[in-house]
Amino acid sequence: MRHLPALAPEATDARLTTAYYLDADGLGPYVTSLLARCRSVFDVKPLLTADLDNPSACGLNTDRGGVIDPGALVEGEVILQCGARIEAGAMVFGPALICTGSVISAGALVREYSVIGPGCRIGFNAEITRSLLAGHIFAKHACFIGDSVIGRRVNFGAFCSTTGLRCDNGPVAEPAVEEITVNLDGRRVGTGQTKFGAVIGDEVALPAGTELSPGTLIGPGTVIYPRHHVGGFLPAGSRVR
Numbered sequence: 001m002r003h004l005p006a007l008a009p010e011a012t013d014a015r016l017t018t019a020y021y022l023d024a025d026g027l028g029p030y031v032t033s034l035l036a037r038c039r040s041v042f043d044v045k046p047l048l049t050a051d052l053d054n055p056s057a058c059g060l061n062t063d064r065g066g067v068i069d070p071g072a073l074v075e076g077e078v079i080l081q082c083g084a085r086i087e088a089g090a091m092v093f094g095p096a097l098i099c100t101g102s103v104i105s106a107g108a109l110v111r112e113y114s115v116i117g118p119g120c121r122i123g124f125n126a127e128i129t130r131s132l133l134a135g136h137i138f139a140k141h142a143c144f145i146g147d148s149v150i151g152r153r154v155n156f157g158a159f160c161s162t163t164g165l166r167c168d169n170g171p172v173a174e175p176a177v178e179e180i181t182v183n184l185d186g187r188r189v190g191t192g193q194t195k196f197g198a199v200i201g202d203e204v205a206l207p208a209g210t211e212l213s214p215g216t217l218i219g220p221g222t223v224i225y226p227r228h229h230v231g232g233f234l235p236a237g238s239r240v241r
Contacts, residue, residue: 015184015233016040021201021220022151027135028099030060031117034132041199041217042191044132044149049113052095055079060097072104076112090122099135117152126156130195134202141208148197151220157208162197164214182215183232191215201236 014020017040024035034051038044051058055077066080069088076094080086084098089106092098096110099118104110107124115132122128123140131148139145141158148162166178176194183189198212201220206212210224213231222238224230234240 013184015217015219015235016042016189018044018149020236021149021199021217022134023202023220024134027152028118030058030097031099031115031132031134033058034115035134041149042193042196045113045130045147045193045196048115048132049130052077052097052113052115055095055097063100066098084116105140131197146197147193147195149199151200151202151204153203154200155205157206157210159208160206160210160212162212162216164195164197166214180214182217184217 018035018038024032034047037047055061060079063081064079065082066084068074068086071088072086073091078092078094079097081100083100084102086092086104087106090104090108092104092110093112097115101118102116102120105123108122109127111129113130114128117133117135119136120133121138121140125142126139127144129146131145133150135152137150137154139156143156144161146162147164165172165176180191180193180196181188196215198216200218203220204218204222207226211229216231217233219234219236221236222234225241
């Protein structure tokens with residue numbers, strides 16, 4: 001299979017900016033600040049990682065008033081803001097940030113370098129890793145969100161999954177070695193990362209069983225009808241059958 005060359009991200013292309021996918025207003029001080037510092041959607045994970053490695057430098061140590069129920073498993077540096085809750089039977093491995101009003105329910109797994117923005121609901125058998133969930137996101141059923149940027153009021157149906165590794169060049173390597181690219185106008189644009197799942201804009205609902213290819217970009221307000229697989233770039237307001 002012939003692969004198109006990967007190009008450097010273009011700051012002038014609005015489709016690669018966080019503002020194309022997410023409205024940052026009302027997402028709390030940290031998430032709003034994070035998005036404002038990102039030149040493109042590809043900056044979110046590296047900046048988030050650096051912030052969680054040094055939370056004092058970005059003011060994340062000032063609010064730790066959340067509740068950890070007896071029976072929850074919490075390891076590492078987990079910042080739990082006031083009004084957030086980790087229920088009995090949930091597992092959270094830091095460094096991670098759980099923002100105001102979010103609930104990590106029994107059976108959920110939040111792994112390292114994840115930011116769960118305000119008002120999210122993470123349910124039984126949902127797994128989150130190395131991702132930003134901007135706010136008011138429902139992942140209440142079994143699903144996987146990895147290496148991704150998820151806009152506000154996105155709903156993950158049961159058994160939805162992002163995928164962050166290429167598997168088209170033989171056996172999968174761990175740690176990953178091949179850069180993930182996104183496809184815009186027939187060009188491959190480099191993400192600078194070997195694991196990159198998806199960017200999903202505000203108010204998108206993924207039907208149950210949806211699988212997303214590595215480097216999927218879904219604009220806000222997109223309507224996706226029940227189907228097995230989605231990939232590539234979907235402009236804002238798309239309707240996909």
